[in-house]
Amino acid sequence: MENARLEELRKRLEDSLGSAANMEALNEIRVKFLGKKGEITRLLKSMKDISAKERPRFGQMVNDLRAMAEAALEKQQKELEKKLREARIQSEAIDVSLPARRMEYGHSHPNTRAMEEVERIFIGMGYEVVEGPEIEYEENNFEKLNIPKGHPARDEQDTFYISGNILLRTQTSSVQARVMEEGKLPIRMICPGRVFRSDAVDATHSPSFHQIEGLVVDRHVTFSDLKGTLDAFAKELFGPETKTKLRPHHFPFTEPSAEVDVSCFKCGGKGCRFCKGEGWIEILGCGMVHPHVLEMCGIDPSEYSGFAFGVGLERIAILKYEIDDMRLLYENDVRFLNQF
Numbered sequence: 001m002e003n004a005r006l007e008e009l010r011k012r013l014e015d016s017l018g019s020a021a022n023m024e025a026l027n028e029i030r031v032k033f034l035g036k037k038g039e040i041t042r043l044l045k046s047m048k049d050i051s052a053k054e055r056p057r058f059g060q061m062v063n064d065l066r067a068m069a070e071a072a073l074e075k076q077q078k079e080l081e082k083k084l085r086e087a088r089i090q091s092e093a094i095d096v097s098l099p100a101r102r103m104e105y106g107h108s109h110p111n112t113r114a115m116e117e118v119e120r121i122f123i124g125m126g127y128e129v130v131e132g133p134e135i136e137y138e139e140n141n142f143e144k145l146n147i148p149k150g151h152p153a154r155d156e157q158d159t160f161y162i163s164g165n166i167l168l169r170t171q172t173s174s175v176q177a178r179v180m181e182e183g184k185l186p187i188r189m190i191c192p193g194r195v196f197r198s199d200a201v202d203a204t205h206s207p208s209f210h211q212i213e214g215l216v217v218d219r220h221v222t223f224s225d226l227k228g229t230l231d232a233f234a235k236e237l238f239g240p241e242t243k244t245k246l247r248p249h250h251f252p253f254t255e256p257s258a259e260v261d262v263s264c265f266k267c268g269g270k271g272c273r274f275c276k277g278e279g280w281i282e283i284l285g286c287g288m289v290h291p292h293v294l295e296m297c298g299i300d301p302s303e304y305s306g307f308a309f310g311v312g313l314e315r316i317a318i319l320k321y322e323i324d325d326m327r328l329l330y331e332n333d334v335r336f337l338n339q340f
């Protein structure tokens, strides 16, 4: 009769172990069979009710059952732990063969592109690229460029003054004075850079924009050198079919002065929406360096002559990339910038 009870207990133990899928279930089984009030423990406690003759044999059988239960629980626990460990390793596995996540690379801003393009063209013609300060003396920005105090040309360039005679340069032309005063001749330079004017923001104005200045000073530099240079520049920048046209203009620091138009590279000069029906697009100002400017900067105008020009960088970018609002160049909206 005890045999049958033990057998039934063993069977239940084995069944429960067979369906124990996690540590909690395993613990419950341990408590149920081997705990203080567990079934096997209770059997051991009931030994006293068994006849002295039967006791050793029965005791042995219960002990065997307990040992078997402990061993089976232990084994099952090890297996479960192994399974859990393997599952964790699996879930935390790193696939070292996966390609790395790509960095998102940006690219140059359209302004930078336009600037590098202009630089490339002039470097190809033997020009040096120089830089000048954005905070400038009034003398370099105005006086030495033939724009004395009270000259009406000052009104056109609403200027940010920092103190009495120090300002944010309104034009890269200020670098002309600096380069000429260094006294190294001949000069063949361009100077890209930021300029500032107290202008309200709209589709074609910004209080801060960029210009590229050009200056050549040497013996026998003539107006036709200027014309040929700008023509070559325009053809490089806008295509070999491009024609240039000089219109007389006035700048205080050049004489004679001109504004340069290029034939519209969209319509070839017939007139279209892009050139507002004109067939021509204005791109820069230029002229022969005024003898008085040469003199003020320490160069003898009877021996040397020169030409200068100034290009608005944003204007070039806007034309080249067909942008219809200058503000887009400064807003840093990647949806816009990604298009270039």
Ligand code: DAH
Pocket (backbone or CB within 6 Å): 170, 171, 172, 173, 213, 214, 251, 254, 284, 285, 286, 287, 308, 309, 310, 311
């Ligand atoms: N500095 C002039 C401006 O800001 C542009 C310019 C015109 C520059 C003629 C020159 C030049 O060097 O010769 O409007």
